[in-house]
Amino acid sequence: KAGVTQTPRYLIKTRGQQVTLSCSPISGHRSVSWYQQTPGQGLQFLFEYFSETQRNKGNFPGRFSGRQFSNSRSEMNVSTLELGDSALYLCASSLEIGLGAGELFFGEGSRLTVL
Amino acid sequence: AQSVTQPDIHITVSEGASLELRCNYSYGATPYLFWYVQSPGQGLQLLLKYFSGDTLVQGIKGFEAEFKRSQSSFNLRKPSVHWSDAAEYFCAVGLTVGKLIFGQGTELSVKP
Numbered sequence: 001k002a003g004v005t006q007t008p009r010y011l012i013k014t015r016g017q018q019v020t021l022s023c024s025p026i027s028g029h030r031s032v033s034w035y036q037q038t039p040g041q042g043l044q045f046l047f048e049y050f051s052e053t054q055r056n057k058g059n060f061p062g063r064f065s066g067r068q069f070s071n072s073r074s075e076m077n078v079s080t081l082e083l084g085d086s087a088l089y090l091c092a093s094s095l096e097i098g099l100g101a102g103e104l105f106f107g108e109g110s111r112l113t114v115l
Numbered sequence: 116a117q118s119v120t121q122p123d124i125h126i127t128v129s130e131g132a133s134l135e136l137r138c139n140y141s142y143g144a145t146p147y148l149f150w151y152v153q154s155p156g157q158g159l160q161l162l163l164k165y166f167s168g169d170t171l172v173q174g175i176k177g178f179e180a181e182f183k184r185s186q187s188s189f190n191l192r193k194p195s196v197h198w199s200d201a202a203e204y205f206c207a208v209g210l211t212v213g214k215l216i217f218g219q220g221t222e223l224s225v226k227p
Contacts, residue, residue, distance in 0.1 A: 004158070031212050031213045032213070033213035033214065042217060042218070042219045042220060043205065043207075043215075043217035043220075044217075045214050045215065045216070048211075048212065048213035048214055050212070050213075055211075055212075055213075056211060056213065056214050058214075090158055090159070092158075092159075092213065094212060094213055103161050103164065104159075104161070104213065104215065105161075106151075106158035106159040106160070107158050108156070108157055108158045109158055
C-alpha cells in the first residue's frame with residue numbers, strides 16, 4: 001500500500017512569489033491535514049480537509065490556503081511568500097472514523113526555501 | 116489552552132542504556148496522546164498512542180509509554196537503546212481528526 005506522497009520534495013522560491021504543494025493521501029483515507037515545521041516554531045497545524053471541505057484551520061494568515069479534490073488529493077498554496085515561510089511542509093492522511101482511531105500517516109514533506 | 120511540553124531539547128544516551136523522554140500536556144478533557152519519531156529528512160512515524168484503558172501502552176520498536184493523569188504526563192521509555200533510535204521524538208495531544216498539538220521535540224543522540 002503506497003504511503004502519503006508529497007510533491008515536490010524540495011523547492012526554492014523568492015519573496016513575493018507563490019507556491020503550490022501537492023499531497024496524495026493513502027488510498028481510502030479521506031482526511032488530509034497539513035503542518036508546517038520550522039526550527040523555531042516546531043510543528044504547527046495549518047488545516048484539515050475532509051470531503052473537499054476545510055473542517056479545521058490553524059492560526060496562519062490568509063496567505064496560506066488549501067483545497068481538496070474529489071479523489072482526496074490535496075494542495076496547499078502560499079501566496080506572497082515571505083522569508084519566514086521557509087519550512088518543511090508536512091501532509092498527513094487518516095481514516096475519518098474518529099480521533100480514537102485517527103492515526104496520522106505523514107508524508108516525507110516538501111521543503112520550501114524562500115530567498 | 117491546550118499545550119504539550121517536552122522539557123528536554125536534546126538527550127544523549129549510550130547504546131544499550133535505558134531511555135526516558137518526558138512529556139507533559141495541558142488539556143481539559145481526557146486526552147488522546149501520541150508519540151511520533153522523525154528521522155532526518157523524513158516524515159513522522161507513529162510510535163504509540165493512548166486513548167483510554169490501560170495506562171501503559173506498548174508501541175513499535177520496543178517503545179512504551181505510561182499515561183499518568185495526576186501528573187499530566189505521558190513519558191516514553193525504552194529499556195535498551197539502539198544506535199538506530201537516534202532521531203527526534205515528538206509528543207502530541209489530539210484535538211480532533213487530523214489536528215494535533217505537538218511538543219517542541221526531543222533530539223536523541225546515541226553514543227556507541
